[in-house]
Amino acid sequence: MIWGVPLSPAGVINGTNARLPHFGDTVGPGQFSADATIDVSFFDEQRRRRGQTWRLSLVCFLIALALGLAMSTLLGPVVLAIAGGMLKLAVWLGCGNLCRDVAHGIGSYARDGLRLLAVLVDQHAKVGMPANKLVIVRGLAAAAVVLLPPMIGAALAWLVIRRSLSRTRMPDVIGMTGMRVPAPDDYKERQLLNVAEEIALAAGLPTPRVAIADSTVVNAMVAGASDEAATVLVTRALLDHLNRDQVQAVIAHCIGSMSNGDLRIMHSLMASLQTLALIQTILDLPLRRSAWRALGGYLRAVLAPQVSPTRLREATDGIEQSFDAESIGPPNPLTWPLLPLQVLSLLQRIVLTIWCSLLLNWPLALLWRARRYLADGTAVQLTRNPDALAAALSQFATHAGVPAGGEELDYLFMCGSGKSKVFDRYGFSLSMHPPLDRRLKRLQAMGASRADEEPNRRSRLRRAVSIALFGIIVSPLLLIMALALVAVIVWSMILPVFFSLALGLGFLSWAFG
Amino acid sequence: MGVWMIGRRGEIPATYATRMTTLTFTAVAALIYLVWAFNRLVTYRNRVRNAWAQIDVQLRRRSELVPNLVACVKGYVAHESQVLNAIVEIRRKIDTAGSNLTARIIAENDLARSLHTVLSTAEAAPRLQASQNFVVLQEELRSTENRIAFARQHYNDSVMQYNAMLSTLPTNLVARLFLFSPAAIFAARDAGVDSGSTPAR
Numbered sequence: 001m002i003w004g005v006p007l008s009p010a011g012v013i014n015g016t017n018a019r020l021p022h023f024g025d026t027v028g029p030g031q032f033s034a035d036a037t038i039d040v041s042f043f044d045e046q047r048r049r050r051g052q053t054w055r056l057s058l059v060c061f062l063i064a065l066a067l068g069l070a071m072s073t074l075l076g077p078v079v080l081a082i083a084g085g086m087l088k089l090a091v092w093l094g095c096g097n098l099c100r101d102v103a104h105g106i107g108s109y110a111r112d113g114l115r116l117l118a119v120l121v122d123q124h125a126k127v128g129m130p131a132n133k134l135v136i137v138r139g140l141a142a143a144a145v146v147l148l149p150p151m152i153g154a155a156l157a158w159l160v161i162r163r164s165l166s167r168t169r170m171p172d173v174i175g176m177t178g179m180r181v182p183a184p185d186d187y188k189e190r191q192l193l194n195v196a197e198e199i200a201l202a203a204g205l206p207t208p209r210v211a212i213a214d215s216t217v218v219n220a221m222v223a224g225a226s227d228e229a230a231t232v233l234v235t236r237a238l239l240d241h242l243n244r245d246q247v248q249a250v251i252a253h254c255i256g257s258m259s260n261g262d263l264r265i266m267h268s269l270m271a272s273l274q275t276l277a278l279i280q281t282i283l284d285l286p287l288r289r290s291a292w293r294a295l296g297g298y299l300r301a302v303l304a305p306q307v308s309p310t311r312l313r314e315a316t317d318g319i320e321q322s323f324d325a326e327s328i329g330p331p332n333p334l335t336w337p338l339l340p341l342q343v344l345s346l347l348q349r350i351v352l353t354i355w356c357s358l359l360l361n362w363p364l365a366l367l368w369r370a371r372r373y374l375a376d377g378t379a380v381q382l383t384r385n386p387d388a389l390a391a392a393l394s395q396f397a398t399h400a401g402v403p404a405g406g407e408e409l410d411y412l413f414m415c416g417s418g419k420s421k422v423f424d425r426y427g428f429s430l431s432m433h434p435p436l437d438r439r440l441k442r443l444q445a446m447g448a449s450r451a452d453e454e455p456n457r458r459s460r461l462r463r464a465v466s467i468a469l470f471g472i473i474v475s476p477l478l479l480i481m482a483l484a485l486v487a488v489i490v491w492s493m494i495l496p497v498f499f500s501l502a503l504g505l506g507f508l509s510w511a512f513g
Numbered sequence: 514m515g516v517w518m519i520g521r522r523g524e525i526p527a528t529y530a531t532r533m534t535t536l537t538f539t540a541v542a543a544l545i546y547l548v549w550a551f552n553r554l555v556t557y558r559n560r561v562r563n564a565w566a567q568i569d570v571q572l573r574r575r576s577e578l579v580p581n582l583v584a585c586v587k588g589y590v591a592h593e594s595q596v597l598n599a600i601v602e603i604r605r606k607i608d609t610a611g612s613n614l615t616a617r618i619i620a621e622n623d624l625a626r627s628l629h630t631v632l633s634t635a636e637a638a639p640r641l642q643a644s645q646n647f648v649v650l651q652e653e654l655r656s657t658e659n660r661i662a663f664a665r666q667h668y669n670d671s672v673m674q675y676n677a678m679l680s681t682l683p684t685n686l687v688a689r690l691f692l693f694s695p696a697a698i699f700a701a702r703d704a705g706v707d708s709g710s711t712p713a714r
Contacts, residue, residue: 187648187649190652194656198663201660201663201667202667203667204564204667204671248659
């Protein structure tokens with residue numbers, strides 16, 4: 001890393017004949033103007049962003065695990081009770097003593113587990129911390145049998161959903177959002193095809209499919225099942241507004257994002273969200289008829305050997321409706337006997353909303369933004385031309401938007417315009433795209449020219465002082481907020497646990513009694 | 514865990530069993546690592562070879578554009594016909610060079626230079642600039658030059674990764690064991706080939 005050392009203009013280097021890197025090069029060569037300095041090489045930038053991704057993924061995974069635990073305390077007793085009920089039915093139908101024995105075995109074990117959990121929660125609520133640490137360990141071990149079935153089920157569902165997501169092919173999306181194949185006769189579109197092939201060569205990947213959306217906004221995205229079956233989508237306005245080098249930089253961002261594995265990350269993320277939606281829908285089954293329809297459609301779409309993305313999208317929308325408040329509907333006298341289940345479903349919604357909107361959305365949005373920075377770094381590595389990407393981003397600042405029909409896929413675009421509907425539904429209102437000026441700053445650190453602003457040391461110092469003062473004033477407030485957050489989380493864990501314990505014991509004594 | 518139980522039962526001396534198990538585990542782990550490292554080295558070496566082949570593909574693409582260019586430009590720059598003839602001649606040389614790397618490199622360099630001459634001549638002919646055909650051809654040539662540059666860049670990036678693996682611990686031990694040899698960086702000054710470097714063997 002070379003901090004603040006100006007790199008002399010590296011001869012006359014144009015985009016086509018960039019100097020090639022040599023082993024041991026710390027600075028990425030490329031098109032540098034005289035006023036450009038390199039603070040960070042694109043290799044370092046990418047390494048940093050990769051590390052960030054790993055840390056954030058770990059945080060997300062831990063939060064998801066905790067969320068899974070919280071949900072399982074609600075679902076576990078229900079799952080066990082249903083299993084017990086079915087075994088009881090089998091006994092009643094005359095399947096012999098084995099079923100009854102199994103039912104009794106599970107029943108007594110689960111009851112013990114639940115009792116221990118109840119003791120645990122009781123102690124926790126009374127003293128704050130249990131006196132004997134052994135109680136925790138024993139309680140958790142015993143509770144595992146209650147918590148494990150729904151967690152294993154959820155993990156399996158996640159795997160199946162992720163597989164179905166990475167199996168769907170993208171061409172059908174072309175019909176959905178009014179995309180078309182580029183016309184080789186058109187000069188600009190011919191150029192686009194050439195650029196895509198060039199960048200694919202630079203990345204050492206097969207050339208992705210290229211599609212064009214006739215839209216008046218400037219944007220680009222990459223989507224698809226895998227590296228081998230990806231589609232780069234570009235709006236026509238982008239071709240009209242950007243010159244060849246800038247289009248090249250944009251395509252490099254898209255292909256770079258693809259080669260970094262963003263598509264796989266996206267699939268995992270979508271699969272987790274859909275798993276939550278699936279659980280909620282299953283819980284809603286006895287309460288509303290539309291849940292049956294949504295579940296049926298979803299299962300058909302996920303398990304079918306070939307499915308169009310349009311159908312999968314519809315099916316996903318179906319099960320995600322269970323998060324909407326409207327889906328609860330007017331009180332139905334027929335469901336009154338199922339009041340405990342209704343309360344359970346409501347509690348689960350509350351838990352989910354609290355966790356998603358208070359905890360999960362921050363690391364997720366940060367993760368996705370880190371991926372965007374990473375793709376910028378990869379684009380610089382591929383083109384060795386940070387200036388072109390910076391110029392392209394400046395064009396985005398004035399003309400960017402999401403083409404009609406692509407609002408649901410907002411997060412996949414290179415530059416977002418608003419909020420994504422899909423993520424809003426789960427309470428993710430944070431931006432999935434880093435602000436353009438930050439991205440420009442990072443590009444300038446990687447060697448783009450900084451023509452517009454000269455770093456002013458005095459104003460920087462003043463800003464640092466004002467930030468420090470602001471921090472001192474605000475920090476007690478932040479502390480209070482953090483404490484409140486922790487309290488909310490703890491309660492969102494403990495309250496449902498209490499309820500589900502009461503409910504679970506009731507269910508169990510009915511099912512296994 | 515199993516070892517501990519065996520030792521407790523006293524059938525086999527604990528120290529012996531422990532040593533055997535440790536040895537076995539170490540050997541298995543070393544073997545797994547060896548296979549993994551070898552496969553990684555082969556993957557990277559194949560990437561380098563493929564990247565080298567890509568440069569060749571792109572150079573061929575460039576020489577295939579020559580007849581088109583000549584046909585398109587002929588009518589407009591008749592006074593420069595000797596340049597056009599030279600280009601056709603160079604292209605023939607490239608075809609006949611075959612596996613003679615030195616002759617090929619010289620011819621490719623000549624081709625790059627002559628193409629630049631033709632394009633700069635063509636830029637002085639306004640009638641040619643207005644021709645849709647020529648504009649498209651110009652784009653193709655530019656793209657080809659880009660492809661050659663990007664293919665070289667990818668080759669060098671791959672070589673850098675591969676050589677880094679060959680020279681850093683612990684993969685360098687495996688590489689030495691299986692006689693992997695480092696690949697040469699493609700040193701380039703101008704458009705075209707001017708280095709006799711060869712890919713990894």
